[in-house]
Amino acid sequence: MGKAKKKDKSQFREFLESILIAGVLAFFIITFVVQSFVVEGPSMEPSFYHGERLFVNKFIYRFREPERGEVIVFEPRGAPADKFIKRVIGLPGETLEMRDGEVYINGEVLEEDYTKDPPRRNYGPYEIKDNEVFVLGDNRSNSSDSRFPHVGMVEYNSISGKAFWVYWPIMEMRVVDEPSY
Numbered sequence: 001m002g003k004a005k006k007k008d009k010s011q012f013r014e015f016l017e018s019i020l021i022a023g024v025l026a027f028f029i030i031t032f033v034v035q036s037f038v039v040e041g042p043s044m045e046p047s048f049y050h051g052e053r054l055f056v057n058k059f060i061y062r063f064r065e066p067e068r069g070e071v072i073v074f075e076p077r078g079a080p081a082d083k084f085i086k087r088v089i090g091l092p093g094e095t096l097e098m099r100d101g102e103v104y105i106n107g108e109v110l111e112e113d114y115t116k117d118p119p120r121r122n123y124g125p126y127e128i129k130d131n132e133v134f135v136l137g138d139n140r141s142n143s144s145d146s147r148f149p150h151v152g153m154v155e156y157n158s159i160s161g162k163a164f165w166v167y168w169p170i171m172e173m174r175v176v177d178e179p180s181y
Helices: 002-033
Strands: 036-040 053-059 072-076 084-090 097-098 104-107 121-128 132-136 161-167
Touching: 036 161, 072 132, 084 104
Parallel strands: none
Antiparallel strands: 036 053, 053 161, 072 084, 072 161, 084 132, 097 104, 097 121
């Protein structure tokens, strides 16, 4: 019976070590690499719909800045406890303006094939400062985004990461598309 008890203790210890290692790995991954995010509301239609779940790459912006067309998750300045999902439209040093249903970057029309509808109101011109981006929802008539003071420009340090994979619902699983400019 002594050998059986030692074997049980050994197996139990191995089990605890496995749980501890899994917990440390999960903590590391969630903190530094990937995070899950749930889309709330219609602001990103037709690209993402309410209730879809996706993964956010938290690691990428440690090595490079956000690029136009990328979908990011961030904390808006007016509600730091919340997380929003929007598309990067304007980059540091650019002048952005919206007029007559078009988005202009440095005076040139931005070609967009991912929007549900064009912007209805004029905005700008606004020069985007260093270390911040201008974001818009793809559903322009139903989105709280950089046009509004409670969201404003998104500073780099408030960006959680880049959306890269929709995993739920399972029948809608896909890699997040990004336009090429």
